[in-house]
Amino acid sequence: MAKTVDEIAEAMFGMVKDAQGLKKLKPMDLTKAMVELYGGEGVDKKFCKLAIKQLIDSGRCVYTYFGGSYIELPHSEGAAN
């Protein structure tokens, strides 16, 4: 059955949530994982781009920068303290 953007965004959110505090994930890490899992169901890089857009625009995840850019759950800035 074909996946919706919402479903993929949800699956990505799950990955980010599970990884929070353990590993920082890049957008391409999420994309590769989703294409690996659901590539057979039509999920490609373009589709993942839409899912990431949804994830960020909904405010559930944010971009962060530590040398490179990552996607994480919103949290307060360590350096601000």
Add this chain to the structure above:
Amino acid sequence: MADNIPKTPKLDELEKGRWPSFVKEIKMAAQKSPMAVDLLGQLEQSYDEKIGYWKHGGIVGVMGYGGGVIGRYSNLPEKYPNISHFHTMRINQPAGWFYKTEALRKVCDIWEKHGSGLTNMHGSTGDIILLGTKTDELEPTFAELQKIDFDIGGSGSDLRTPSCCCGMARCEWACYDTMALTHDLTMHYQDELHRPAFPYKFKFKMSGCPNDCVASIARADMSVIGTWRDDIQVDPDAVREYADKGMNIESDVVDNCPAKCMSWDGKELHIDNSFCVRCMHCINVMPKALRPGKDRGATVLIGSKAPIIEGALLSSVFLPFVKVEPPYTEIKDLVDKIWDVWSEEGKNRERVGEFIQRVGLGNFLDAIELDPVPEMVAHPRENPYVFYEEYFEEDEGEEEEES
């Protein structure tokens, strides 16, 4: 407020001399801005102690964007509370940096209201750099900038704000419309600019001719440099005029031609254009007599960068000559293929030039489906990275027979 301005004997040294001084500017801003006052204090302390007191942030930004805001915090927030946050905002400059003063005034008014009032026009990225604001002021600043049609630029692992020389707006050497291409790429790649999805940064810089005023060959992952493929236009009378007025054409022009493809017999200047490397030297020296040819376009080069993780690289030729006309399909096709391969295979923080060095130019060309051409060779007999398919096929066939 002026009384609060701290004593800064070390910084004051930087006000001496006949050139612009950032210290003078910060002091001027300090008349109105408490952030500028504390900035002077912390900077002087850093100069005294030879210790930097800035901390890097990684989270601040505006909703939906992954780039354009660079988080900075003071490490001495008790002593300098007004700069406990001191974030930088990169604002996408108009192509070629043309503004009405009206637009600049509006930007400055917004920044005096929401930030330190200090700007850097322009950063080496090309952007308008707004220096110093608090986390809470980011969204309001962004909202006000949007109302006057300014957008945030790039930072992090995204497409950085495309940037160009003033090109056809002011320069007679421009071989294509750098400002039009820059604006088009900026609009076409909005997602890539605001939503970091690359292994690392990617920069476009557009120069209208080989003088390369934005130094794209040294600092852009994709350098688009104007050139021509027919003959240099020569006005023989104007050449003689230069000679009559005392120019030593032999030593100042002919002898400095890197291709040694010019000669001057005292009356006629002869150029063997088939050897000319389009360096611009002769044209720069005799602008009234010589100009680029009429069949103009650009050379597209890939891979330069300044040293950060690895050493510096210059860009290498990928497309020796393209006509640069809307909708720029040839250039965009190349960009899309490069991003596709590099995004998927590039290591974290690996620039595309480093990626190419790691996988080999031959393999990279294969992946982006571009045929090797002689112009890609930096020096004859020095780049043995092109292997002909037929040799491979023979070898592979033999191996199969053995196994």
